[in-house]
Amino acid sequence: MFQNLAQVKDFCRDNSIKIIDFMMIDLNGRWRHLGITVDRLTEHTMEHGIGFDGSNYGFAPIEKSDMIFIPDLASAYVDRFAEVPTLAMIGDVFVIDLPTNRRFDQDPRNVAFHAQKYMQDLGIADEMRIGPEYEFHVFDHVDYAVKPQGVKFNIDAEQAEWNSGNEDYNLGYTIPKKAGYHMAPPLDRLSGFRSRAVLLMEEQGILVKYHHHEVGGPGQVEIEVEFGTMLEMADKTMMTKYIVKNLAIAEDKTATFMPKPLFDEAGNGMHVHMHFFKDGQPLCYDENGYSQLSDFALHFIGGILTHARALCAFTNPSTNSYKRLVPGYEAPVTIGYATSNRSAVIRIPAYAKAPMDKRFELRSPDATANPYYAYAAILMAGIDGVQKKIDPKAGGYGPYDFNLYNLTEEEQKHITQLPRSLDQALDALEADHDFLTAGGVFPQRLIDIWIKNKRAEARRTSQIPHPVEFEMYYDL
Numbered sequence: 001m002f003q004n005l006a007q008v009k010d011f012c013r014d015n016s017i018k019i020i021d022f023m024m025i026d027l028n029g030r031w032r033h034l035g036i037t038v039d040r041l042t043e044h045t046m047e048h049g050i051g052f053d054g055s056n057y058g059f060a061p062i063e064k065s066d067m068i069f070i071p072d073l074a075s076a077y078v079d080r081f082a083e084v085p086t087l088a089m090i091g092d093v094f095v096i097d098l099p100t101n102r103r104f105d106q107d108p109r110n111v112a113f114h115a116q117k118y119m120q121d122l123g124i125a126d127e128m129r130i131g132p133e134y135e136f137h138v139f140d141h142v143d144y145a146v147k148p149q150g151v152k153f154n155i156d157a158e159q160a161e162w163n164s165g166n167e168d169y170n171l172g173y174t175i176p177k178k179a180g181y182h183m184a185p186p187l188d189r190l191s192g193f194r195s196r197a198v199l200l201m202e203e204q205g206i207l208v209k210y211h212h213h214e215v216g217g218p219g220q221v222e223i224e225v226e227f228g229t230m231l232e233m234a235d236k237t238m239m240t241k242y243i244v245k246n247l248a249i250a251e252d253k254t255a256t257f258m259p260k261p262l263f264d265e266a267g268n269g270m271h272v273h274m275h276f277f278k279d280g281q282p283l284c285y286d287e288n289g290y291s292q293l294s295d296f297a298l299h300f301i302g303g304i305l306t307h308a309r310a311l312c313a314f315t316n317p318s319t320n321s322y323k324r325l326v327p328g329y330e331a332p333v334t335i336g337y338a339t340s341n342r343s344a345v346i347r348i349p350a351y352a353k354a355p356m357d358k359r360f361e362l363r364s365p366d367a368t369a370n371p372y373y374a375y376a377a378i379l380m381a382g383i384d385g386v387q388k389k390i391d392p393k394a395g396g397y398g399p400y401d402f403n404l405y406n407l408t409e410e411e412q413k414h415i416t417q418l419p420r421s422l423d424q425a426l427d428a429l430e431a432d433h434d435f436l437t438a439g440g441v442f443p444q445r446l447i448d449i450w451i452k453n454k455r456a457e458a459r460r461t462s463q464i465p466h467p468v469e470f471e472m473y474y475d476l
Contacts, residue, residue: 001074001076003073003074005041005042005046007073009041015078015085017038017078017085018037018038018086019035019036019038019087020035020037020071020089021034021079021082021088021089022069022071022089022091023089023242024057024069024090024093025108025238025372026058027058028370029238029370029371029372033088034050036050038087046071046073049068049094050091051068052067052069054067054104057093058449058453067094067104068094068096068101069091069094070094071089071090071091072089075090077204077239080203090109092107092109092110093107093110105446108234108371111441112373114439114440115230116128116230118380118439118441119379121439124386126277126278127278128276128379129228129229130228131224131226131228131272131359132224132237132270132271133222133223133271134222134240135220135221136221137220137221137258137268138190138253138255139155139156139255140252141156142154142156142256151466152467155261157219159175159190159217159219160175160219161175161217161218173186173189174187175188175213175217175218177217177265178215180215180217181212181213182213183213188213190221193221195211197211197243197244198223200243204236204243207225207226208224209225214266215266216265216266217265218262223240227275233371234371238371256268257366257367257368258318258368259368260321261320266329267331268324268366270365270369271361271362271363272361273359274359274360274378275297275357275358275360284359290339290393290399291339291350293348293360299389300385301360302385302395302397303383303384303386303435304362305336305345305395306384306390306395307384308345309416309418310425310432311364311378313450313451315364315374315377316365317450318422318457319422319457320368321366322419322425325419325420327405330343331364332344333404334407334418335397336398336404336415337399338398338400338401344400345364345418362378364418373442373450376442377436380441380442396415421458423458426455429447429451
C-alpha cells in the first residue's frame with residue numbers, strides 16, 4: 001500500500017488513523033499483533049524494529065529469544081474491525097546480530113520470499129501465480145471441552161438438516177446432508193454474510209472471483225480469489241481468515257477453517273491453483289501436450305506428486321486434516337493427476353483453455369497450514385521436478401481419467417496413496433526433505449522443530465479417549 005514512511009504519515013493524518021497494528025505470524029500460522037500510536041512509527045522503527053520474545057512464537061529457545069520485527073509498509077491495510085481507527089501491517093522477523101541485524105531464516109515470510117528468489121535465481125520462472133480456494137464453515141454455536149473426566153464438542157447451525165424437527169426455532173428451510181452445493185436462499189442463509197466478507201476482502205485488495213454455498217449443509221461455504229504472486233497470496237490468505245473470523249464474531253456467528261469439523265459431511269480444503277510466467281509469457285501451455293500442458297507444467301506436476309506425501313506435513317499439518325483426506329467426500333486420497341478429475345491430487349481444469357489461463361490445481365491442502373510454509377513447499381517440490389525433468393506419467397502417477405474412489409483394494413495397492421495420518425506425513429517428511437532444503441530455503445532446524453512439534457500434537461490426540469471408543473468398547 002505504501003512505499004515510504006511519509007506516505008504512511010500522510011494517510012494516517014488524512015484518514016484520522018490513531019493506531020498502527022503490527023500483524024505477526026507464528027510458527028503454526030496464527031496471527032499475533034502489537035499496537036503503537038501513529039507518532040511512534042518512525043525511521044528508527046523502520047531501521048531497528050520492535051523487540052519481542054521469539055520463544056512465544058515457537059521460533060527460538062528461551063535463552064536466545066530476543067528478536068525484532070520490522071513492518072512491511074507495502075502490506076498495510078485499514079483494519080475495519082478495530083474499535084479505534086487502525087492501520088495494520090505485516091512484519092518481518094529479524095535476528096539481533098552484529099554489525100547489522102539479519103532476517104530470521106525460520107520466519108514464514110522469509111521462507112516464502114527465499115523460495116520465490118530461488119526460483120528466479122535458477123531462471124525457472126519469474127512468477128509463480130496462485131489462486132487459493134477458501135472453504136470454511138460458519139456456525140451459530142460451538143462449544144467444546146477436553147478434560148480428564150469428559151471430552152466433547154457441540155456444534156449448531158440453523159440451516160442444518162438436524163434442525164428440521166426443532167420446535168424452538170424453525171422456518172422450514174434446512175439443507176439436506178451433503179446437498180448444499182450452490183443452494184440459493186432461503187436455504188442458503190449465509191449469502192449475505194459471504195457478500196459482506198467479499199466486500200471487505202476487496203477493500204483490502206483481495207480480488208474475489210466468486211462465492212457460494214458448498215456441499216456441506218450445516219454452513220459450509222467457499223470464497224475463491226483471483227491469482228497473485230506466491231508471497232502476496234500467503235499474506236492475503238492470512239487477511240482472508242482474519243476477515244472471515246472477525247466478521248462472523250461481529251454477526252454473532254463463528255467461523256472455522258478446520259478441515260473436518262463435522263462427521264459424515266464434506267470437509268474444508270484449500271485447493272491451490274497455480275501457473276507460471278517468464279518475461280511475461282505463460283509457461284504452462286502447449287497446444288500439443290496432455291490437456292494442453294507444457295513439459296514445464298508436467299515436470300512441475302511430477303515434482304509435486306513425487307514429494308506429495310512429504311508435502312502433506314506442511315500442507316495438511318493437523319491431525320484433523322486426515323479426517324478430511326478419506327474417500328467419498330470430494331477430497332483426494334490417490335497421488336495422481338488428471339483432467340477435470342476431483343478424485344486426483346492434481347486436477348487440470350478443462351475450462352482453462354487460453355495460454356494465459358492454463359494451469360493446474362493441487363487439491364490436497366487445507367487451511368490449517370501455515371500458508372507461507374505450505375505455498376513455499378509446493379514451489380520447492382515443483383522446482384525439483386523441473387530440474388530433474390520428472391515425467392508424472394513415467395512415474396506411474398497417471399493420467400487417471402477415471403473415478404479413483406471406485407478402485408478395488410487390489411487396484412489401490414498399485415497406486416500410491418496420500419498419508420492416512422499426521423504421523424505418516426511426518427514420517428514421509430523425515431525421509432524426504434532435501435527438495436525443501438535446496439538453496440537454503442527451508443532451514444534444517446525449521447524442519448526438525450516442525451516435526452518435533454507436530455509429533456507432540458499427534459501424540460496428544462492419540463492419548464485422549466474418544467467418545468466413539470465408549471460406543472464401541474465400553475461394554476466389553
